Amino acid sequence: MxxxxxxxxxxxxxxxxxxxxxxxxxxxxxxxxxxDEAAASLVERSRNTNALHAHAIDLARQLEAACAAGIKDALDPGCVDVFTKSREMAWQVMKLSMTEQQGHMGKGKWG
Ligand SMILES: [Zn+2]
Incomplete structure (x- = not known):
């Protein structure tokens, strides 16, 4: 198209x-x-990549929620420690993908 x-x-x-x-x-x-064809193809790829960032953010949100539930449950200190560390990594993933998406939008790559 x-x-x-x-x-x-x-x-x-x-x-x-x-x-x-x-x-x-x-x-x-x-x-x-x-x-032109090259520019149109770049727009399609940017849309696809932005969708992948959105998917990564969604998965990280699910991980964050699972970790929060695990921290609340607090079966033992080892579990709480793992969930606490994993939740921080989920936040990192969210932050990285969100920052990159905003970068794309700022550069007009958001088709
Ligand atoms: Zn306009």
């Missing part, structure tokens, strides 16, 4: 033609430029 980029705000439109006006910033159709 063809991709069109708003030259004013960077919004990417998927379709045979550019939209009548940009849904994000409102400029008219003439402000859209068609992306």
């Amino acid at each position: 063809k991709k069109w980029k708003c030259s004013a705000c960077g919004y990417i439109h998927d379709g045979a033609e550019a939209p009548e006006k940009c849904p994000k910033c409102g400029v008219p159709k003439e402000q859209f430029v068609e992306l």
